[in-house]
Amino acid sequence: MKELLTGNEAIARGAYESGVRVAAAYPGTPSTEIMENFVRYPGVYAQWSPNEKVALEVGLGAAIAGARTLVAMKHVGVNVAADPLFTLAYTGINAGLVLVSADDPGMHSSQNEQDNRNYARFAKIPVLEPSNSRECREMVGLALEISEQFDTPVMLRTTTRVAHSQSFVEPVEARDVEVRPYIKNPQKYVMVPAHARGRHVIVEERRRKLQEYADTCPANRTEWGDKGIGVITCGIVYEYVKEIVPGASVLKLGLTYPLPEKLIRDFAAQVKELYVIEELEPFLEEQVRLMGIEVTGKKLFPRVGEISQRMIAEKLLSVTEYKNLVQDAVLAAGVEPERDVPVPVRPPVMCPGCPHRGVFYVLSQLKMTVLGDIGCYTLGALPPLEAMDTCICMGASVGSALGVEKAHPEMHGKVVSVIGDSTFLHSGITGLLDIAYNKGTTTTIILDNSTTAMTGHQDHPATGRTLKKEPTNQVDLAGLAKALGIKRVVAADPFDLDKLKDIIREEAEAREPSVIIVKRPCALLLKERSVPCTVEAETCINCKKCMKLGCPALTAGEHAVTVNAALCTGCGLCVQLCPTGTLKREGDVVG
Amino acid sequence: MDNNKVMNIFIVGVGGQGTILASRILSYLGQQEGYDVKVSEIHGMAQRGGSVVTQVRMGKIVHSPLIAEGQADIILAFERLEALRWMHYLKKGGVMIINDQAIEPVPVLMGLQEYPANIVERIRRKVPDTIAIDALALARKCGNDKASNVVLMGVLARKMGFAKEKCMQALVAKVPAKFLELNKCAFEEGWNIQV
Numbered sequence: 001m002k003e004l005l006t007g008n009e010a011i012a013r014g015a016y017e018s019g020v021r022v023a024a025a026y027p028g029t030p031s032t033e034i035m036e037n038f039v040r041y042p043g044v045y046a047q048w049s050p051n052e053k054v055a056l057e058v059g060l061g062a063a064i065a066g067a068r069t070l071v072a073m074k075h076v077g078v079n080v081a082a083d084p085l086f087t088l089a090y091t092g093i094n095a096g097l098v099l100v101s102a103d104d105p106g107m108h109s110s111q112n113e114q115d116n117r118n119y120a121r122f123a124k125i126p127v128l129e130p131s132n133s134r135e136c137r138e139m140v141g142l143a144l145e146i147s148e149q150f151d152t153p154v155m156l157r158t159t160t161r162v163a164h165s166q167s168f169v170e171p172v173e174a175r176d177v178e179v180r181p182y183i184k185n186p187q188k189y190v191m192v193p194a195h196a197r198g199r200h201v202i203v204e205e206r207r208r209k210l211q212e213y214a215d216t217c218p219a220n221r222t223e224w225g226d227k228g229i230g231v232i233t234c235g236i237v238y239e240y241v242k243e244i245v246p247g248a249s250v251l252k253l254g255l256t257y258p259l260p261e262k263l264i265r266d267f268a269a270q271v272k273e274l275y276v277i278e279e280l281e282p283f284l285e286e287q288v289r290l291m292g293i294e295v296t297g298k299k300l301f302p303r304v305g306e307i308s309q310r311m312i313a314e315k316l317l318s319v320t321e322y323k324n325l326v327q328d329a330v331l332a333a334g335v336e337p338e339r340d341v342p343v344p345v346r347p348p349v350m351c352p353g354c355p356h357r358g359v360f361y362v363l364s365q366l367k368m369t370v371l372g373d374i375g376c377y378t379l380g381a382l383p384p385l386e387a388m389d390t391c392i393c394m395g396a397s398v399g400s401a402l403g404v405e406k407a408h409p410e411m412h413g414k415v416v417s418v419i420g421d422s423t424f425l426h427s428g429i430t431g432l433l434d435i436a437y438n439k440g441t442t443t444t445i446i447l448d449n450s451t452t453a454m455t456g457h458q459d460h461p462a463t464g465r466t467l468k469k470e471p472t473n474q475v476d477l478a479g480l481a482k483a484l485g486i487k488r489v490v491a492a493d494p495f496d497l498d499k500l501k502d503i504i505r506e507e508a509e510a511r512e513p514s515v516i517i518v519k520r521p522c523a524l525l526l527k528e529r530s531v532p533c534t535v536e537a538e539t540c541i542n543c544k545k546c547m548k549l550g551c552p553a554l555t556a557g558e559h560a561v562t563v564n565a566a567l568c569t570g571c572g573l574c575v576q577l578c579p580t581g582t583l584k585r586e587g588d589v590v591g
Numbered sequence: 592m593d594n595n596k597v598m599n600i601f602i603v604g605v606g607g608q609g610t611i612l613a614s615r616i617l618s619y620l621g622q623q624e625g626y627d628v629k630v631s632e633i634h635g636m637a638q639r640g641g642s643v644v645t646q647v648r649m650g651k652i653v654h655s656p657l658i659a660e661g662q663a664d665i666i667l668a669f670e671r672l673e674a675l676r677w678m679h680y681l682k683k684g685g686v687m688i689i690n691d692q693a694i695e696p697v698p699v700l701m702g703l704q705e706y707p708a709n710i711v712e713r714i715r716r717k718v719p720d721t722i723a724i725d726a727l728a729l730a731r732k733c734g735n736d737k738a739s740n741v742v743l744m745g746v747l748a749r750k751m752g753f754a755k756e757k758c759m760q761a762l763v764a765k766v767p768a769k770f771l772e773l774n775k776c777a778f779e780e781g782w783n784i785q786v
Contacts, residue, residue, distance in 0.1 A: 004618055004628060108633050132629075132656075165656035166618065166630040236655075243654040310659045334661020335717050337679035343672070344704035346605065346696035348641035376639060384701060547701050552640055555695060556702040566736075 005169045007162040010133035011100060012037035013169065014140030015070045019177025020098075021045060022062035024055040026426065027455040028074030029109035030163040031102035035072055036458075039467050041174075048458055048467045051394070051426040052077035056084045056099065060153075063097035064189060066180030068144055072100040075116045076393060080427065082119070085153065089123040090199040091189050092151035092206075095180050096144030101157045105279045106306040108160050111374065111393065113305070115280035120155045120257040124207050127155040127257045128219055131238040133167040135219075139254065142219060146255075150206050150213070157256075159279065161236040161306070211258040219254025222267055228322035230271025232264065232284055232295070237277050237307050244312045247325050259287050268293045273320055275300070279307050350379050352553040353529070353569025355449055355520035358494040359418065361549055361573070362501045363387040368416050368508070369404065373397040373428070375420040376454045376522075377447050384550045388418070395419070395427030401442040402435050413509040416443045421477065422452035422460040429484065435513045436485030443507045443514045444486075446477055447494075449522040457525065481515040488514035495520060497576045523569055530570030531586055533563050539582040546574035546583060597650035598626075598751070599658040603677045604669030605694045606640050609740035612765065613667065614645040616744050619761045620753050621649035629656035640697075642673055667747050669740065670694050671710040671723075678714060687718045688746050690726040690739060722746060724784055733776035741766075741774045745781020755782060 005013065011034050015023065023046040025035040039046040049055035052073040059071035073081060078101050085099065101119070104110040120127035128143050130136040136158065143154040187195050214220060229248035233241050234256050241250060251267045253259070268274050268288075276285040276297035285297035300315045301307060313330050317323055350357050360380035363370050364387035372378060372388035373396065381388035390400060397417035404415050419428045424446050432444055452458040459465040464474035478489045488510060492503045500518070507514040532553075540560035547556050553567035554574060561583070563574075572585045600617060604610045614630055621628040626649040633644060646658045660679060665686045668674030674689045681687060691711060698704040707713070715721040724746060726739035741762070748758045758778060766774045 002622075004622060004630065006632075160633070161631065161656060164632050166628075166632075167653075167656065168622075168627065239654040239656070308657070308659060309655055330659045330662060332661060332682070334663075334683060335678050335681040335685065338675050338707075338713060338717075340713070341707040342704065343676050344696055344699050344706065346640075346642040346672070346676075347698075348606070348639035349697050351639065379639065383698075383703075544702070550697055550701065552697060552700060555700050 002168040002170045004166045005133045006033065006164055006166050007130065007133050007136040007158050008033040008164070009037050010136035010169045011072070011140055011156070011158070012041070013171055014137035015098070016041040016044060017137070017172055017174045018141040018144050019068050019175050020070045020144070021067040021179060022059065023047070023070040023072070024049045024058040025072040026050070026052045026055055026077060027452050027458040028077050028102070029455055030104060030158070030160040031072045031074045031077070031100060032455045032458065034100060035467060038070065046467055048460060050461055052081040053084060056081040056088070059097055059099070060084060060088050060093070063093040063095050063153075064091070065182045066095045068095045068177055069097045070100065070140070071097070073102070074110065075101055075103040075114055076110065076112065078116050078119055080394070085119070086123050087191050088153050089125050090191060090196055090203055093147060093153060094182070096147035097153045098140055098143040098147065099153055099155050101155055102163050103157060103159045105159050111391065113280060115283060116155070116157055117256055117283045118281060120157075124203050125152050125155055126150070126210055126255060127157050128254055129157050129235040129256050130162055130254070131235055131252075132162065133165070133169045135254065136162065137169050137171070139219060150210055152206060159236055207258060211261065214255050214258050214260035215262045217255045217260065220260045220263055221252050222263060223250045223252060225249045226322065226325055227271045228273060229316070229320060229325050230267055230274045232267065232274070232276045232288065234278060234284065237279060240307065240309045240312055241277055244309050244327050244330060245316065245325050246327065253284065256284060259284065261291060264288060264291060264293065268295070273322065275316070277301060277307065277312060347382060348379060349382075349550065349552055350376065351523045352551055352567045353523035353526070353571040355494040355518070355523065356380060356447055357385070357549055357551065358497055358500060358573050359445065359447060359518055360385040360387040362497060362504055363416065363418070365501065366505060367414070368504070369411060369414055371397040371401040371404065371415070371417040373417070373419040373423050375423050375447075377418060377420055380418070384548050394423055395431055398428045398431030398444050399434055401444070402431070402438065402440040405440055405442050412441060416445055416504065416508055418445045418447055420453070421446060421448040421450065421462050422458075424477070425461050425475065429480070432481060432486065432515070433484045440513050441511055443504070443516060445504070445516045445518060448477060448517050448519040450519075451522050451525060453522045453524070457522065477517055478515075486513050486515050488512060490514065490516050492516050492518045493520065494518045495571055495573065497573065523571070526569065532565040532568035532570050533572065533575055533583055533585045535561055535563050535584075536582045537562075539580055541580055543579060545577045545579060549573055549577070595651055597648050597653055599663045600647040600665045600667060600747070601658055601663035601677065601680050602645040602647065602667045602669070603673040604643055605673065606643050608669045609737065610643055610645050610669055613740045613744050614647050615765045616741070616761050617647050617747065618649070619765055620748065620757060621647070623757055623761070624753075626650055627653045629653045631656040642676060644677065665747065665750065667743055669743065672696070672706065674714055675707065675710050678717065681718060685718065685720070686750060687714055687721040688743065688750065689714070689721065689723045690743055691723045692725070692727050722750070722784070724781070726781070729780040730777050732780060733773055735773055738773050738777035741777040742781040745778040746784050749782050758782075
C-alpha cells in the first residue's frame with residue numbers, strides 16, 4: 001500500500017526498513033521530522049543530542065561498535081559536526097553510518113544557504129541526493145550499503161523542497177540486520193599521526209574505488225530522449241527538468257560525489273547541447289569541466305536561491321536551438337497581481353503571550369546593544385521591538401558580547417547577549433565559560449521557555465524529558481552557570497516589566513559577569529490561558545504605548561485600541577504599559 | 592479531470608489556520624481516485640503567524656511538487672488578504688475560493704500599513720469565478736470556529752467534482768474520531784454552498 005510521505009518521513013521509514021538501530025540529531029528546519037518519525041518505529045533507539053557534533057559522535061560510536069546508524073541535521077549543523085566528520089572519514093565505520101544534511105536553498109528558515117555537497121568532497125565521502133520521497137527511502141538503504149562496502153560515512157543531502165514535499169512511497173517490511181560485533185582496532189580508530197598517515201592513503205584508494213563504483217551505482221541513470229538537449233541534474237531540480245523538458249535526454253545523478261566519469265563522458269558525447277542544472281554552487285558543473293567537457297551551467301542559472309520550473313523554461317528558451325523540447329505553457333501569464341492597492345506584508349511574529357516579547361521591549365527601552373542568537377526570539381530584531389544587533393549562528397551571542405566588550409570597554413553596561421535555553425545548551429556554554437575565564441563583565445540573558453520552540457517544541461537536556469518523552473535527568477541552568485564561574489545568576493519573570501528592567505540594568509552595570517535566566521514556558525505550550533485583557537473604548541486615550549509590544553492580539557483603532565479576545569492569552573504586558581489603566585486583566589494568571 | 596492534466600491547488604492562509612489538515616484531506620481524495628499526488632509545505636520560521644502556502648498537485652504523473660506562478664487551477668484562501676497576495680499564482684480562468692475573513696498582519700495592527708478595502712470585489716474583477724464565503728460563521732453553526740478549514744474543503748471538493756461519499760471517507764481517515772461529527776457538519780455546510 002503506497003503512502004504519501006514527506007521526504008523526512010520517508011528517510012525515517014527507509015532507515016527503519018534498512019535496520020538502523022541507533023539515531024541521533026539536533027532539531028533544525030528542514031531536518032527535524034526525521035528523528036520525530038524514526039523514534040516511533042519499534043526496536044530502534046533514537047535521541048536528541050545537545051548539538052550536532054555530539055549527535056555525530058554518538059552516531060560514530062554506535063557505527064564503530066557495530067550498529068547501523070542515522071544522524072540528521074540541517075545544513076549549518078554540519079558545520080558544528082564537521083570536526084568529527086572529517087576524521088571519521090579517515091577511520092571509517094564498522095556498521096553503516098548515514099549523515100543526513102538538510103540544506104535550505106532559498107533560506108526558508110536559515111541564516112545562510114551553504115551547499116553542503118562541498119563537505120562531501122572536502123571530507124572525501126560519498127553524497128547521495130534524492131529527488132522525491134521514494135528516493136529518500138531507497139537512498140537511505142543504498143547509503144548504508146555504500147557505507148559498509150567502502151568503509152566510509154555517507155552523506156544523504158536533501159533540500160527543503162525534498163524534505164518537506166510529500167510524494168508516494170511503497171514501504172516494505174523492515175530487514176533484520178544483525179548488530180555486528182565490536183572489534184578493537186587502534187590502527188583504524190585511534191587517529192594519532194602515525195595511524196592517520198596510513199589511513200589517509202586508504203581514504204585516497206577508497207575515493208578512487210568509489211569513483212569507479214559511481215559508473216554502476218543504481219542511483220545514477222541516463223534517460224535518453226531527444227539528443228538535441230542533454231541535461232545533467234540532481235535532487236529536486238530533476239523533477240523540474242522532467243516537467244519542463246520531458247522529451248530531452250537527462251543524466252539523473254543520485255550519487256553526486258564522486259561523479260560517474262564514464263556515464264558523463266558518454267552522455268556529453270551524444271548530446272548536442274549540454275546543460276548542468278543544479279541549485280546553489282556549480283558543484284557538478286566544476287567537476288564536469290575538470291573532465292575537459294564544455295557545459296552550460298551557472299552562466300545561465302543563478303548561484304543564489306532556488307531554481308523553478310519557470311526559470312528553467314525561460315533560461316533554456318533564451319539559448320537553445322531546440323525550443324520545441326521546452327514546455328513553454330509554464331510561461332503563460334496568469335491573473336494579474338493587484339497593483340491598485342499596496343498589499344501589506346505579513347511577516348512571522350512572536351505569538352500572543354510569547355514570553356520573549358517583554359524582554360525585547362525592555363531591551364529596546366534601555367537602548368541596549370543586543371548580541372542575538374538563533375530561535376523564535378530572533379524575531380525580536382523586527383519592528384516594532386527592533387532590539388537585536390547581531391544574529392550569526394547557534395551560540396554566537398554569548399562569545400560575541402565578550403568581543404564587543406573587549407573592543408569597546410566604554411560600552412560597559414549597555415551590552416547584553418540573549419540566547420534561548422536550547423541554543424544555550426547547544427553551544428552557548430563554552431561562550432559563557434570564556435566570559436568567566438577572560439574576566440568579561442557582560443550579561444548573558446537566557447530566555448528559558450523550556451523547549452526548542454522554533455522547530456516545533458522538541459525536548460532538550462533542561463526539559464527533563466527525552467525524545468521519547470520519557471522522564472530523565474534535567475540540567476539546572478543556574479547551577480550550570482555558577483559551575484562555569486559566573487557568581488551573579490539571577491532569575492527574572494518576563495511578564496513583570498518593571499522588575500525585569502531593574503534587573504537587566506543592574507546586572508549590565510555590574511563590574512562582573514552575570515546571567516539572567518528569564519523563565520516562562522512557550523505560550524504555545526500552555527494548556528490553559530488566563531482571562532483575556534480588556535480595554536474600555538471610552539477611557540482609552542489612544543496613546544498607543546501598548547502597540548510598541550507588537551502583539552498580534554492588539555489592534556490600533558482610530559479612537560481606541562482593541563483587544564482580540566480570541567488571541568489574547570492574558571499575559572498582561574500591555575496592562576503594564578497602559579498609563580490610564582483602561583487596559584485591564586481580570587482573573588488569575590496561569591503560571 | 593482530463594487524463595493527462597495535472598490539477599494544481601494552491602492553499603494559502605495565516606500560520607495556525609489549519610491549512611495542513613485541508614491539504615491532507617485533499618491529497619487523500621486524490622489518492623483514492625488513483626492519481627499521482629504531490630504536496631509541498633513550508634515549516635519553521637514561516638509558521639509563526641506568517642503567510643503560509645501549501646501546494647497540492649494531482650494527475651496521472653506529477654513531477655514537481657511546486658506550482659509555477661500563474662498555473663494554479665484553484666486557489667483556496669483561508670483569509671482574504673492572502674487571497675489578494677497570491678492571486679497571481681492563479682491561471683487565467685481559474686477558480687478562487689475565499690474565506691471572507693480578515694486577520695490583520697502586525698504592520699496593519701500597528702497602524703503602519705492599511706488593510707486593503709473591498710478585497711473580494713478587487714479579486715472578482717480579475718477572477719470572475721470567485722467564491723467568497725464566511726467559513727467562520729458556518730463552522731460556528733456546527734459548534735467550533737476551528738472547523739472553518741473543513742467548511743472550505745467542502746466548497747473545494749464539490750467544485751473539483753469529488754463524490755460526496757468519498758469525501759466523507761476522507762474525513763473519517765484524516766480527522767481525529769472525537770472531532771468527526773463536527774467536521775462532517777462543517778463539510779456539509781461548505782458542500783451546500785451554491786456556487
